Amino acid sequence: MSADGFASGPPPGARADWTIDQNWAAYTPAEHQVWMTLYERQAALLPGRACDAFLHGLDALDLHRGGIPEFERINEELRRLTGWSVVAVPGLVPDDVFFDHLANRRFPAGRFIRKPDELDYLQEPDVFHDVFGHVPMLTDPIFADYMQAYGEGGLRALGQGQLHNLARLYWYTVEFGLMETAQGLRIYGAGIVSSRSESIFALDDPSPNRIGFDLERLMRTPYRIDDFQQVYFVIPSLEALRETTLQDFGAIYERLKQAEDVAIDAVLPTDKVHTHGTQAYAAAGGRFAKS
Template sequence: MVVNPVVYGASERPPRGDYARASGDYTCAQDYAAYTARDHDTYRRLYERQCALLPGLASQAFIDALPALGARAAIPRFDDINDRLYRATRWQIVAVPGLIPEVPFFSLLAQRKFPVTDWIRTPAEFDYVVEPDIFHDLFGHVPLLFNPVFADYIQCYGQGGLKAHGLGACELLSRVYWYTIEFGLVREARGLRAYGAGILSSAGELPYSVQSPRPQRLLLDVERAMRTRYRIDDFQETYFVLDGLDGLLRLAGQDFAPLYARIRGLPEFTPGEAAPGDRPVPADDGAGPG
């Protein structure tokens, strides 16, 4: 079966990654021998930079789970991670050549399989890469898969994604993914913290999302999130905040079908736009340093 690459956003550049290696479900073997010494060094330097930024900015759940990722001086082998991950939460990571279509993506998540891009950015892209690479996927997403609450939420999201596809509502649900799994913030005992992978893997957006007075931060309301567009080419102008990661399971248990029907056709909000009923969260949550 021939699989086709997925274009990220409005990019005109052909997607990176060798899709000819992929099977029908878009997974492939991690070609570990293909990584160069430069690739391993890029991963090491990215890992060290992000680790130095985590205290006081990253969710404690993420900090607690990060050591389970394993190797930090070189790109880890997926099989080594899976030995630990499956024992912890019955999840596995699977290699993919890059972005994959909605239905294969949702199907893998529903099976507790998280797709991880197996190529890494070049040194010239050290500060910013257009498409998610192995560092974003491993460092940003995988540690919290060792957390049972987060792990169950991701599986429920996959199951919900398959339902949303049947209802023609993938765009609405994708915004929930964006504003939780990729760019979510959470209020913890010590203050406002990041748990979204897009934030945790970015040296610039991690302090910006938690500390900057510029972006809008709102307590998470699912309807508001579904109606809010987002940025893929700059820091976010709107973030949604959970009152504790346990809120993800309450979110996962909801039937969104009536919500899709109710809000389809309603006006959307631009990033950073205020709306009636918004519940703002300040950048400094008043709890002191983490």
């Protein structure tokens, strides 16, 4: 939930770190029902699709009870498991604020929830995307360490002009990552697990490329913000993701400055290819071409 281009400080009512009160008591029955509808739909779909770490986290946090979760309730268990907590923010926050929260094991989450007619597509992340999609993975100690390291790396990268490359790492792992398991490919990215349609598309559709995780190759690859992805990167394990990214990115950034971007639909000779996609969905115009 980071964004650049903020010209001033926090909005009225927000603290210096951009946090606000969740004000859980203000949610309406209709808003709680939207959460329940989304939760029940995804909970029925994700077994056999989401990775074990996500499903275990979903159970541990009991996100089904009482509609939209109260952050303080789930924080008690989250802190016990990995030392993380969820903090409410008014929307997108500046990059430095976002990175600082992650570096200190705080996950910034929006508190609003989508309308009933927006169940399948929302431009700005809401509380369902942020809490259902992201927070279960933060119960896993390995992924929790990765997220903290990402925040620390973001703070270091702020003055190096490479945030666009670092943003791609977040996008293709935290938001839209796939994992290789003995049972087949599984989802761990929040942007997929919180979306019914992309939970199906990411694993089943012949259109996208599914490429083995390679840090520098990934950081050279643009992404789609308004539609299904044309490429998904597949990690071999959470341990491998953490270990690959627990390094000084300084030398990587220097190499990336001399390297061109990789086309979003490209398959390189050096890629480990899980699926060489048809790209038919993107060629047909994507979301806006669907009938």
